[in-house]
Amino acid sequence: ILKNEGHEVRVADLLNTKDGNDIIDGISYDAVFMGGFSTQIKEMREIIKRAKKANPSVKIVIGGAGVQSIPEEAFAYLEPDILSVVEAEINVKQIIEALQSKRNFKDIDGIYFKNGDEIVHTNTSLVFKELDNSPRPAYECFDISGISKKSYDKNLNARSMHIITSRGCPFSCNFCIFCSIKFSLCSFIYLVCSFPLFMCSKILLISIFA
Numbered sequence: 001i002l003k004n005e006g007h008e009v010r011v012a013d014l015l016n017t018k019d020g021n022d023i024i025d026g027i028s029y030d031a032v033f034m035g036g037f038s039t040q041i042k043e044m045r046e047i048i049k050r051a052k053k054a055n056p057s058v059k060i061v062i063g064g065a066g067v068q069s070i071p072e073e074a075f076a077y078l079e080p081d082i083l084s085v086v087e088a089e090i091n092v093k094q095i096i097e098a099l100q101s102k103r104n105f106k107d108i109d110g111i112y113f114k115n116g117d118e119i120v121h122t123n124t125s126l127v128f129k130e131l132d133n134s135p136r137p138a139y140e141c142f143d144i145s146g147i148s149k150k151s152y153d154k155n156l157n158a159r160s161m162h163i164i165t166s167r168g169c170p171f172s173c174n175f176c177i178f179c180s181i182k183f184s185l186c187s188f189i190y191l192v193c194s195f196p197l198f199m200c201s202k203i204l205l206i207s208i209f210a
Helices: 020-024 038-054 071-078 088-101 144-148 188-194
Strands: 031-035 059-063 082-084 111-115 118-121
Touching: 020 038, 031 038, 031 088, 038 059, 038 071, 059 071, 059 088, 071 082, 071 111, 071 118, 082 088
Parallel strands: 031 059, 059 082
Antiparallel strands: 082 111, 111 118
């Protein structure tokens, strides 16, 4: 979404690549967007410290299912500028526009932010509808060649990569964070058109949820 709006975007893929830390350290960014599970909250805090060390005025925006399930606790612990509790498709443009114009965050849908000593929560009437309405993933921001070499079948020197074909969950288990996210399943056509076909010789498509 942000690349389509003309912004310069870099991805620090700390899960799959070794150069993710190099992207964070020593480089000044205007804003850092980050997501993670509640079990990764300590690592998220360290990343925020490193980003602020490189640029003390950097704006920190966090989101994802992990912090959406404990927004007040996550906001108090991580101390971001904005914590989003809705999908990025709903409010990421609003967030960027507010950061650029330096205006108050009160008109942004579905976020927590600090106004003086008060933590403010804004509501939203907007609902994310379908994954098919999302733009194509920016695969060029990731090291697809390196990620795909982590294949399950090393004997054939094959390459493989996980593709998530749904978001949220249709069920309501009270012990799971994903029930808070509206379930949406992308169509086969959208999946095939979005997939980085340049890395494929054979494609296996599996949709799993719950």
